[in-house]
Amino acid sequence: MTSTLDGFLEGEDGDITYPVPVFVIEHPEGLVLVDTGLHAELTTDTSRLGPLESMFSVDLAAESSVGPTLRGAGFDPDAVDRLILTHLHFDHAGGAAEIPNARVVVQADEWAALGDELLVELGIYNPADVDLGHDRMEVEGDHDLFGDGTITCLKTSGHTPGHQSVRVQTEAGTIVLCGDCCYVRRSLDNEHLPNFSIDRDQHLASIRRLREEQKAGATMVFGHDPDQWATIQAEGVGPGI
């Protein structure tokens, strides 16, 4: 997608073009997906974005929504067991329809925000993206997904009411999927907020929380960082890890 850089890093000029990633984690108890990217309909028609349509330029190639992307990487979307949603914005929850059998894992206050009529009217949430009858686990605060410390939801509110990041313990080390708490590396390094957060103080506190994760040795994966995406496998995130 492309949008204003100010929307990522307040006060900066110009636009930024960036990836919209999803992450697969293979765990002995099941296949886990973190986020779902964009709704497949956006390949040809962006009207479902409503008031946001003019703010985001979407470049989603045919057959590149989450279902075909997973199949192309050798995973069956129907076999995803848990779907962790960092939050419910259209570029994170938009592909939920293509992951039909998973139990959705979401912060309770994020799910509650889906019922906020003003946020829906503004296009910030679209219940049609995600309120699809999935089995759902609403969590409050940090949550150890399988009780073994390998996959932990870290509550990092501020971007949205119930945003969560995901810490993954692998044999190769610790990875933290920041989600939109940190769009890009500079969000974390410089504690540089975007031009809008649902709660700026909370957002800053959450960035500081993730800085502690980084200090403890975690590899940080930013939500939409085009520079990091170009080199991400060299950082130890990628197939086989």
Ligand SMILES: [Zn+2]
């Ligand atoms: Zn977001």
